[in-house]
Amino acid sequence: MGFMENKSDLIINISFMNYRFIFCFLITVNLSVINSYSQENSFKKNLISNMLNAIDSHNQIAIEMFRSERNKNGEFIEGKFFAKLQSNPYKIYAKMEAPREGAEILYKNGENDDKALVNPNSFPYFSLSFDPNGSLLKSDGHHNIKEAGFTLFSKMFKTHIRNYGEAFYDLISYEGIFNWNGKKCHKIEIEYSDYKEIKYSSNGNENLYDIADKKMINVAKLRFLNPHIIDNKKLDKGQMISITSLYSKKSVLYLDKENFFPIYQLIYDEIGLFEKYIYTKLILDKEIQPEEFNRDYKDYNF
Numbered sequence: 001m002g003f004m005e006n007k008s009d010l011i012i013n014i015s016f017m018n019y020r021f022i023f024c025f026l027i028t029v030n031l032s033v034i035n036s037y038s039q040e041n042s043f044k045k046n047l048i049s050n051m052l053n054a055i056d057s058h059n060q061i062a063i064e065m066f067r068s069e070r071n072k073n074g075e076f077i078e079g080k081f082f083a084k085l086q087s088n089p090y091k092i093y094a095k096m097e098a099p100r101e102g103a104e105i106l107y108k109n110g111e112n113d114d115k116a117l118v119n120p121n122s123f124p125y126f127s128l129s130f131d132p133n134g135s136l137l138k139s140d141g142h143h144n145i146k147e148a149g150f151t152l153f154s155k156m157f158k159t160h161i162r163n164y165g166e167a168f169y170d171l172i173s174y175e176g177i178f179n180w181n182g183k184k185c186h187k188i189e190i191e192y193s194d195y196k197e198i199k200y201s202s203n204g205n206e207n208l209y210d211i212a213d214k215k216m217i218n219v220a221k222l223r224f225l226n227p228h229i230i231d232n233k234k235l236d237k238g239q240m241i242s243i244t245s246l247y248s249k250k251s252v253l254y255l256d257k258e259n260f261f262p263i264y265q266l267i268y269d270e271i272g273l274f275e276k277y278i279y280t281k282l283i284l285d286k287e288i289q290p291e292e293f294n295r296d297y298k299d300y301n302f
Contacts, residue, residue, distance in 0.1 A: 041166070041170070043174065044172045044174055044188070045169050047174070047255065047260075048157065048161075050255075050260040051255055051260045051261070052154055054260040054261055055150045055151070055154040055261065056154060058087075059086055059087050059088055060084075060085070060086050060087075060287065060288045061084075061149065061150075061283065062082070062084045062085075062281070062282075062283035062288065063082070063085070063148075063149070063279055063281060063283070064081075064082045064083075064279070064280045064281035064282075065080065065081060065083070065277060065279050065280070066078070066079070066276075066277070067079045067142075067276065067277055067278075068275070068276040069141055069220070069274070069276075070271075070273065070274050072223075077099075077141065078099075079096070079098050079099055080097040081094050081098075082094065082095050082097070082281075083095075083148055083149075084288050084293075085148060086293070087151050089108070089110070090151075091108045092105070092106070092146075093105070093106050093292060093293060093297075094106075094145065096121075100120065100121065100122070103118065103120050103121045104119040104121070104300060104302060105117070105119075105145055106294075106295055106300070106302065107132055107145050109146075112129055113129070115131060116129065116130055116132040116145055117129055117302055119300075119301055119302045127302040131232060132145050133146075133207075133231065133232040142218070142219070142220030142275060143220065144209075147219075150262070153262065153265075156216045156247055159216040160246075171191055171192060171193075172188055172190050173190075174186070174187075174188055175187040175189060177257065178254065180254050180263075180264055181263075181264075181280065183256055183257070183258070183263070184256075184258075185254035185263070186255040186260075187252070187253070188252075188253050188255065189250065189251070189252050189253075190251045190253075191249075192248065192249055192250065195244065195245055195246045195249040195270070197225065197244055197270075198242070198244070198245050199240055199243075200241050200243045201238055201239070201240055202235035202236065202237060202238065202240075202241065204234070204235065204236055204238065204239070205237075206234065207230075207231060207233055207234050208222045208226070208229060208232070208241075209231060209232060211241075215243065217243060217244050217245075217246060218267075218269075218274075220275075221244050221274070222241070222243060225242040225243065225244070226242055244269075247267075248267045248268055248269060249269050250267075250268040251265065251266065251267055252265070252268075253265055253266075256282075259282070261284075263278070263282060264278055264279070265277040265278075
C-alpha cells in the first residue's frame with residue numbers, strides 16, 4: 001500500500017510539474033509576443049516622428065514632383081513641375097513641365113489680393129492673376145497650388161495621431177527597406193478600416209476646401225462625391241453634402257532613409273489607386289532668397 005501511495009504522489013507531482021512548465025512556457029511566449037509587439041510599435045512610432053520632425057524643421061525646400069491622379073472618368077491625369085516653396089509664411093514659385101510646359105505660377109499668401117500670378121507661356125502671352133482655388137490653376141489635378149509640398153501631409157498625420165492615439169500605430173505595416181530612384185527607403189502601408197462615405201451638414205460659412213482642411217480629408221474626393229457643387233463657393237447653412245470619414249482608405253509611403261521625407265506616395269480610396277506623387281528631386285540644404293519669390297526675379301518670365 002505504501003508503494004502505491006508513493007507512486008500516486010509521484011504521478012501527481014510529475015503532473016503538477018508538467019502543468020507548471022506549460023504555464024511558465026505560455027507566460028514566456030506571451031511576454032515575448034508582447035515585447036516584440038511593443039518594440040515594433042516603438043519603431044513605427046519613431047519612424048513617423050522622424051518624418052514629421054523632418055517636414056516641420058524645413059521651412060524652405062525645392063522639389064521636382066511627378067503626379068498621377070484619377071479623374072471622375074477613371075482616367076489618370078499626369079503632370080510634372082519644379083517648385084521652390086516656403087511653408088511659413090506660405091510662398092511658392094512653380095514652373096510646369098507638363099501638362100502646360102513653361103507655364104509659371106507665383107503665389108504669396110495674403111499678397112496680390114491673395115491671388116496667384118500666372119504666366120501661361122501661351123496666348124494671351126502676358127501674366128494674369130487667378131484665384132489659387134480656381135479650376136484654371138489645377139489643370140485637371142486634385143489639389144491647388146497652396147497644397148503643394150509636405151505641410152498638408154504633416155497636418156494630416158498629426159490629426160490621425162491625435163484622434164487614434166497609440167492605436168494609430170497598429171494601422172501601420174512596416175514592409176522593410178526598399179531601393180527607389182537610387183535611394184534606400186523605409187516602406188510603410190497604412191490601412192484605415194473605418195474609411196467610409198458619410199453625410200455632413202454645412203455650417204454655412206465654408207466651401208469644400210474649408211471642409212477638407214477642417215476634417216483633414218481629400219478635397220478632390222469631395223468634388224467627386226458632390227459634382228453639383230463648385231469647390232470654392234460657400235455652402236448654405238444646413239446644406240447636406242457627402243464627405244469621407246478620412247483622407248484615404250490606404251496609403252503606401254516610401255520614406256527616404258537619409259532624411260525621412262515621404263518621397264513616394266500612393267493614395268487609395270474604396271475603388272483603388274486615387275493619387276500617386278513622386279518627388280524625383282528634393283533640395284533641403286539650399287537657402288531660397290527673398291527675391292526668388294518676386295515676379296521680377298531674373299530667371300522668371302512673368
